[in-house]
Amino acid sequence: MPPRVLISDSLSPAAAQIFRLRGIEVDCEPTLGKDSDKLAAAIGDYDGLAIRSATKVTADLLQRASRLKVVGRAGVGVDNVDVPAATARGVIVMNTPFGNSVTAAEHAIALMFALAREIPAADASTQAGKWEKNRFMGVEITGKTLGVVGCGNIGSNVAERGIGLKMRVIAFDPYLTEERARTLGVEKVELDDLLARADFITLHTPLTAHTKNILSAENIAKTKKGARIVNCARGGLVDEEALRKALDDGHIAGAAFDVFAKEPATENPLFGHPHVVCTPHLGASTSEAQEKVALQIAEQMSDYLTRGAIANAVNFPSITAEEAPRLKPFIELAEKLGLFAGQVARAGVEKLSVVYEGAVTLEKTRAMTAAAISGLLRPILEDINAVAAPVVAKERGVAVEEITREAQGDYESLITLNALTAQGEIRVSGTVFHDGKPRIIRIGDIGVDAEFSPSMIYLTNEDRPGFIGRFAGALGDAEVNIATFALGRDRPGGQAVALVAIDGDLPARALSKIERLPGVKQAVTLKFS
Ligand SMILES: NC(=O)c1ccc[n+]([C@@H]2O[C@H](COP(=O)([O-])OP(=O)(O)OC[C@H]3O[C@@H](n4cnc5c(N)ncnc54)[C@H](O)[C@@H]3O)[C@@H](O)[C@H]2O)c1
């Protein structure tokens, strides 16, 4: 069955075209995102959900999304998506971080000019037939100081355009390096300095616990008298009530807002002030940007749904379409080693170390570790996948460490899992041969060579004559056919292990008969499907 995607916001038709070209069924319901009940009723039928900012992807919606594998945001901000809830349910959340940066930067500049020359009010007055030539007295932008708060993709585009307009540009961004600031031609400053010096302040940070109300009443009071403020980033960055007061007092000369603490904004403390300019979250609304983000998100979601490639995920490491086929057998190996450890463990795993040796260290080890954790937890949490696994492991108190080192033995690449439980350690190693098939090559210190089969028996026993005959007899009595048999031992007459692939399931009574065979220490049925 081909994957199915729902587009629940107003996206360029380019997105649906791409999905269809890539063999994905797509339903376009551009207003569904605004109706949470209808969306919740529909979401269970889809593998992918493509959205903009109108669709709220809440924990409740995700609970109804039994098939959902990916949420694709055609744009930047994912604050309308409950990312932790998506992660916990194993759903990838991806965005298009650059697709609308230029368009959003142009909107910020447009708003700055609108403020400087009071264009919206002058337009309304002129079209009302008033010809109030003496009412509107603007300010020049040339030579003024532009304070950019948040100098990432959009902020740096705004800074470059400000410099082009012959403004002095200063920037506050704790993550902006001095070198990048120099390259951009901006002066890196502290927030208080920016507030005191800027004639125009433009905000370009995401909304986080640190940036919420970054322009609080206290910080607005620190601004230069007559400053103008542009917010084209996120509502909630500015205390709107405090700003209204500062506008009313005349301390702030004007404010231009594209985004609001509550959206859709049908009421707002800023509305109605003569020196306020507002647009309804239009920062990304150009045909160029919408085409770009729609194409990008459809490509990214299709790559994930059809090839397992992950780009621009906010909750999982990226895996390019080129890396995906190379990584796939190692992800499968890591997951199956995890499944082995999870099924063999007789007590909860407290710590998991994943050791990578040789060529595999050059691949995305975080993705493999996530797969190993999901295998480890699958015997107790059936629905888990690699996206959710690291978070779930953390919640359950399983410490996870990742170690990479040079190849130390005969294998070009080796992955070893050490799972520590109250009952001891399970150590299992595996590799992928040139046939692309993952296999177990060591259990504890004992070498074996076994491919994974859907149904297996793992035995540890004393290495004694006649044991294999008795074991095979027990399987024969239960009418269980042996497909492959892999043996290993530490020394003649010492400890032995066996990994036996069987056709079908081992009946419980046959397992207990095997457990009672002389010399058996542990007998476990394993599933690797
Ligand atoms: N109005 C719109 O339609 C529209 C369109 C696109 C993006 N946006 C919004 O614009 C904002 C910026 O987007 P972007 O693509 O440039 O993101 P980005 O991640 O490229 O840049 C954000 C910058 O903010 C900086 N930052 C983070 N915390 C900070 C803090 N406490 N103080 C100062 N700087 C801090 C980061 O270092 C980074 O450089 C986002 O909120 C995004 O959602 C709005």
Ligand SMILES: O=C(O)[C@H](O)COP(=O)(O)O
């Ligand atoms: O974060 C973004 O990309 C912008 O806020 C654009 O939002 P929109 O796609 O709803 O216009």
